[in-house]
Every structure is written in structure tokens, then in C-alpha cells.
Amino acid sequence: MPSARKRAWAGFVLLAVGLAVLPFLVDFGLGRTWVRLVDFALLYVMLALGLNIVVGYAGLLDLGYVAFYALGAYVYAWLASPHFGVHLPFWAILPLGALLAAAFGVLLGAPTLRLRGDYLAIVTLGFGEIIRIFMNNLNAPLNITNGPQGINLIDPLRLGDVSLAQSHVLGGITLSAPHQYYYVFLILTLGVVFVSMRLEDSRVGRAWVAIREDEIAAAAMGIDTRNFKLLAFAMGATFGGLAGGLFASFQGFISPESFNLMESIMILCMIVLGGMGHIPGVIFGAVVLTLLPEALRYTGDAQRALLGRIVVDPADLRMLLFGVALVAVMLYRPAGLIPSARRRRELAAKGDVLEQEQASLADTAR
Amino acid sequence: MTVLLDVRHVAKAFGGIKALSDVSFQVQAGEIFGLIGPNGAGKTTLFNALTGLYPVDAGEMRLDGARLDGAKPHQVLRLGLARTFQNIRLFAHMTALENVMVGRHARTRAGVLGALLRGAATRAEEAETRARARALLARVGIERHAARLALHLSYGDQRRLEIARALASEPKLLALDEPAAGMNLAERVALRELLLQLRADGLTLLFIEHDVKLVMDLCDRLAVLDYGVKIAEGTPDAVSRDPRVIAAYLGGDAA
Numbered sequence: 001m002p003s004a005r006k007r008a009w010a011g012f013v014l015l016a017v018g019l020a021v022l023p024f025l026v027d028f029g030l031g032r033t034w035v036r037l038v039d040f041a042l043l044y045v046m047l048a049l050g051l052n053i054v055v056g057y058a059g060l061l062d063l064g065y066v067a068f069y070a071l072g073a074y075v076y077a078w079l080a081s082p083h084f085g086v087h088l089p090f091w092a093i094l095p096l097g098a099l100l101a102a103a104f105g106v107l108l109g110a111p112t113l114r115l116r117g118d119y120l121a122i123v124t125l126g127f128g129e130i131i132r133i134f135m136n137n138l139n140a141p142l143n144i145t146n147g148p149q150g151i152n153l154i155d156p157l158r159l160g161d162v163s164l165a166q167s168h169v170l171g172g173i174t175l176s177a178p179h180q181y182y183y184v185f186l187i188l189t190l191g192v193v194f195v196s197m198r199l200e201d202s203r204v205g206r207a208w209v210a211i212r213e214d215e216i217a218a219a220a221m222g223i224d225t226r227n228f229k230l231l232a233f234a235m236g237a238t239f240g241g242l243a244g245g246l247f248a249s250f251q252g253f254i255s256p257e258s259f260n261l262m263e264s265i266m267i268l269c270m271i272v273l274g275g276m277g278h279i280p281g282v283i284f285g286a287v288v289l290t291l292l293p294e295a296l297r298y299t300g301d302a303q304r305a306l307l308g309r310i311v312v313d314p315a316d317l318r319m320l321l322f323g324v325a326l327v328a329v330m331l332y333r334p335a336g337l338i339p340s341a342r343r344r345r346e347l348a349a350k351g352d353v354l355e356q357e358q359a360s361l362a363d364t365a366r
Numbered sequence: 367m368t369v370l371l372d373v374r375h376v377a378k379a380f381g382g383i384k385a386l387s388d389v390s391f392q393v394q395a396g397e398i399f400g401l402i403g404p405n406g407a408g409k410t411t412l413f414n415a416l417t418g419l420y421p422v423d424a425g426e427m428r429l430d431g432a433r434l435d436g437a438k439p440h441q442v443l444r445l446g447l448a449r450t451f452q453n454i455r456l457f458a459h460m461t462a463l464e465n466v467m468v469g470r471h472a473r474t475r476a477g478v479l480g481a482l483l484r485g486a487a488t489r490a491e492e493a494e495t496r497a498r499a500r501a502l503l504a505r506v507g508i509e510r511h512a513a514r515l516a517l518h519l520s521y522g523d524q525r526r527l528e529i530a531r532a533l534a535s536e537p538k539l540l541a542l543d544e545p546a547a548g549m550n551l552a553e554r555v556a557l558r559e560l561l562l563q564l565r566a567d568g569l570t571l572l573f574i575e576h577d578v579k580l581v582m583d584l585c586d587r588l589a590v591l592d593y594g595v596k597i598a599e600g601t602p603d604a605v606s607r608d609p610r611v612i613a614a615y616l617g618g619d620a621a
Contacts, residue, residue, distance in 0.1 A: 202492075203480075203491075206467060207471055210457050213457035217451065217457065219418075219438070220455075221532075223440055
């Protein structure tokens with residue numbers, strides 16, 4: 001027992017050190033661009049964990065999740081850019097964006113309570129598009145969103161007088177902007193992971209899973225299915241709104257183009273690929289699906305080296321390989337790359353069932 | 367004897383089909399009350415109406431004085447009426463223990479904040495939920511399957527798990543929709559023992575059953591439905607001699 005505890009601590013320390021030095025390793029090995037991509041991976045981990053509450057736990061297929069991401073981003077842009085001339089600090093805006101996203105989560109949830117599966121997916125897909133199209137067109141008569149041009153010059157995160165957009169030298173180590181954002185995103189991502197873990201193993205989490213498994217039985221067991229579905233939408237949207245605000249500050253520029261249907265589907269893919277309803281799986285899925293498409297960009301160089309010229313445009317090939325990878329996962333690992341213990345047991349249960357069948361046969365023979 | 371469940375003049379139609387017409391009966395506290403009738407007699411419809419799944423067209427239903435008609439399913443459970451389903455409805459991908467823990471939902475309070483902070487009160491509540499769920503699994507005799515997924519349990523054990531889950535809500539009245547359906551002889555005997563024990567502990571039971579032998583053996587009183595109408599009520603002995611009941615089951619004139 002004590003050795004198991006020691007090992008757990010050792011693992012924890014190793015993980016902490018690994019996460020702390022990760023941006024430097026990446027910077028050294030792959031370059032500054034990849035540090036930025038790691039930052040994006042963290043944003044997508046937050047988004048995927050948020051959608052995982054709605055889809056993975058409560059079983060509500062939401063294809064418009066990116067709308068909450070957009071809301072969080074626009075709230076940040078409105079309150080911290082020259083667009084309206086307002087410059088509030090991030091600690092005031094991020095909670096506000098998350099809260100507004102949660103309110104919209106409830107707003108979307110309320111009319112869809114009776115819908116499930118495909119029908120819910122269609123309505124939420126519509127909701128996602130409505131938000132995007134609103135953002136695209138709300139530049140007249142009153143210029144709220146600046147339309148397709150988007151909002152520029154958004155304030156970076158600022159801790160006191162320290163702007164995270166500039167490099168700083170700390171004890172002889174130079175921290176570039178992506179490095180600094182990495183640590184902020186990491187802390188918030190760990191917060192989101194913590195919230196997800198706590199919710200999963202609680203009365204609330206059990207109620208969500210019960211609704212996913214059988215809504216009628218859940219209601220018959222005293223669960224107010226309406227309230228708990230709305231709660232799932234609101235919690236998921238909160239994470240989306242938070243990630244949106246961080247995205248706006250990190251990027252410095254947002255436009256409706258960043259929040260299209262493809263994004264929603266990508267986030268959903270992260271969950272499905274990694275292992276629905278299982279936190280480590282979802283994190284893994286988000287990291288892989290953010291970094292893999294970028295890595296596949298290098299297929300152009302490989303083609304030139306091997307064939308002397310570019311036969312297939314890397315952008316096309318990238319999506320092709322990506323699609324093949326997804327199909328392969330669905331075929332060979334239907335429960336995801338890192339499925340939950342539950343799902344694994346379910347898939348490995350063949351022996352179990354056989355044993356039971358034989359037992360019941362023995363019963364009848366008697 | 368006090369009346370626990372009071373059903374008066376309940377009617378329910380689906381389109382032109384009268385599934386229930388003017389059904390009235392009372393269940394006394396502490397008894398086992400059976401509801402029988404041929405297929406399509408309206409037994410399950412009555413159960414669904416009682417537990418808030420369908421609204422009734424007319425009539426009144428009270429549990430210990432509180433109105434059941436118009437209440438939503440989760441409110442019915444809070445009032446003290448828990449049920450099982452004819453076609454088992456467990457949370458298939460949750461473990462047996464988790465299924466029973468969900469049954470404690472209405473009697474526990476922790477919300478999002480409690481889950482996040484996990485203070486002393488929430489931890490105590492979780493520990494109690496877990497302990498009670500384990501005790502209930504032991505009570506119905508499937509504690510060795512606590513960590514298995516509900517879908518991997520045998521048919522008889524699934525039925526027991528449904529009963530444990532319903533009991534977790536501390537009901538005043540437990541409504542069982544064909545609890546013995548599909549059970550083998552040994553399982554039936556064990557079920558009978560369990561139901562008798564539950565009554566001995568002061569629980570009131572309402573149940574639908576096709577196995578006439580089990581009903582006659584177990585029920586204190588029973589009501590017979592046929593085509594949505596109550597045709598008889600009384601002790602098993604009296605009901606089994608009622609010519610209308612014999613006619614309903616065997617066919618022929620009810621003269």
C-alpha cells in the first residue's frame with residue numbers, strides 16, 4: 001500500500017515537472033510555432049471537456065457547441081478592445097463570458113428538452129449556425145460585431161502591468177508570449193479537469209449518466225430530468241465561454257469564420273476519438289486532433305523529398321489522412337483510443353456472458 | 367388500518383380506446399395488493415398513470431393524502447411511490463452499485479457546488495449513499511455483483527436490482543410491474559421470500575403479476591381488471607371463485 005502511494009506521488013511529480021518544462025522542450029525541438037499549437041491544444045482540451053459533459057455524460061448530442069466558444073470570444077472582444085473603447089481586466093471579462101455562455105446554454109436547452117438523438121443534433125446545429133450568422137451580420141445598423149471583418153487589436157491577458165503578449169526575462173530564462181500563455185492556459189485547463197472529475201463522481205454526475213442511459217427510468221427514480229439537462233447544457237457552455245475568452249485574448253483577432261460548423265464537429269470528434277465520457281480519453285483526443293492535422297502539413301516536404309515534386313496538395317492530403325485515421329479508429333477502437341473502464345469491460349465481456357449463459361443452461365437442466 | 371393509496375374513478379383513453387374506465391380501489395398500509403387481469407386489461411396503463419407517465423382523463427389518486435394525479439414522475443417518487451418496470455429499465459452501463467446509488471437521488475441534496483467543494487456534508491452524504499446502496503444490494507442478495515455493469519447481470523438479478531434501486535428511495539409504496547416475469551422456479555421462490563420480508567418490515571406493496579399461483583399465494587387482497595374495468599376485488603379466495611373473473615380468464619358468458 002505505501003509503495004503504491006509513493007508511486008502515485010512519483011508519477012504526480014513527474015507529470016508536474018513534465019508539464020512545466022514542456023514549452024521549452026517543444027520550443028527547442030520543434031520551434032516557437034509548435035508552442036503556439038500546444039497552447040491551442042490546451043484550449044481544445046477545455047472545449048472538449050465542456051462538450052463531454054453534454055454529450056459524454058448527459059448523452060445529449062450537441063452539434064452547435066462552438067456557439068458558446070464564439071460567445072465567450074466576442075464578449076472578451078467587446079470588453080477589451082478599441083472596438084467599443086472598453087478595456088476591462090481579464091478577470092472581470094472571463095467569468096462574464098462564461099456566465100453569458102451558460103445563460104445561452106439554458107436558452108438553447110429549454111426548447112430542446114423533448115428532443116433526443118438526431119433531432120437534438122439538428123436543432124443544436126441550427127443554433128450554432130444562427131450565432132455565427134448573427135456575428136457575421138450584426139455590423140449594421142449598429143456596428144456590434146464588425147461583421148465578417150471581425151474585431152482586431154483585442155487586449156492580451158495582463159497580470160497587473162505585465163502583458164503576456166510581450167517577452168519577459170525571468171531569472172535568465174526568456175519567456176515568449178506563447179510560453180506565458182501556456183502557463184495560464186495550463187492552470188485553467190487543470191481547473192476544468194478538476195471540475196470535470198469532481199462532477200463525474202458525484203450525485204450530479206450520476207444523475208446525468210442515468211438520464212443518458214434511460215430517461216424514463218431516471219425520472220421514475222426522482223431525477224428532475226428537465227433541470228439536470230439544462231444544468232448539463234449550462235455547465236458545458238461555461239467551459240466553452242471560458243475557452244472563447246482565452247482564445248480572443250491569445251489571438252488578438254476574432255471573426256465569425258473561426259466559429260463554423262467544422263469546429264463543432266472537430267470538438268465532437270475529439271471526444272468520440274478519445275473515449276466518450278472518459279476524462280483522460282477526451283484530453284488525449286483533443287491533443288491528438290489539434291496536433292495531428294498540423295503535423296500532417298509536413299507531408300509536402302516528404303513528397304518533395306521522395307518524389308521530387310508535390311503530387312497532392314498537403315492541405316488535401318492532410319484531410320484525407322485525417323479521415324482515414326478517424327475511420328480506422330471507428331473500425332478498430334469503437335469505444336475510443338482510451339475508453340473508460342466501463343466501456344472496456346463492456347467490450348471485453350464476451351467471456352463473462354458465456355459463463356452466465358452456461359450457468360443458466362445448468363439451471364434449466366436441473 | 368389506514369388507506370395508503372386511494373384511487374377513485376380513474377379513466378384514461380388513448381384515442382377511442384378506453385384503457386381504463388372508472389377504476390377505484392384502495393390499498394391499505396402494510397398489505398400486499400395484487401392487480402391482475404388478462405393481457406391488455408389496463409394494468410400497466412394504471413401503473414403508468416399512477417407514476418405520472420401519463421396524465422389521467424378523470425378521477426383522483428392520492429398517496430397518503432397527497433395528490434398523485436398531475437404530478438410529474440420525479441415528484442411521484444418524492445411523495446413515496448417507487449416502481450419497477452415490466453420490461454426492465456436499468457441504467458445498463460452503470461454498475462449495480464451505481465444503479466442503487468441513483469435510487470438515493472431524491473433523498474440526497476448535493477448539487478454542483480457540493481460536488482466541486484466536496485465539503486464534510488457532501489462527503490458524509492456520499493458515504494451514506496454508498497453504504498445504503500451496498501446494504502440494499504445485500505438485502506436483495508446480489509452484493510457480489512456490486513461492481514458489475516447492470517447489463518451483465520442475469521435476468522433474475524436484474525429484476526432484483528430494480529427492486530433494490532426502487533427501495534433506495536425509501537418508498538411508502540413499492541409498485542412492481544410483473545416482478546416474476548421470465549424468472550425460473552428458484553428465482554421465483556427467492557422473490558417470494560424477499561417480498562414477504564419487505565412486507566414484514568412494514569412496506570406496502572402493489573403488484574401486477576401474471577403468475578396466478580404467486581398472486582394467490584402472496585396477496586392479502588387483489589383487484590381484477592378486464593378491458594379497463596375493475597370486475598372484482600377482495601381476498602384471493604373470494605376473487606378466484608368470482609364467476610366474472612373466471613369468465614374473463616377462460617372466456618364465455620359472465621352470467
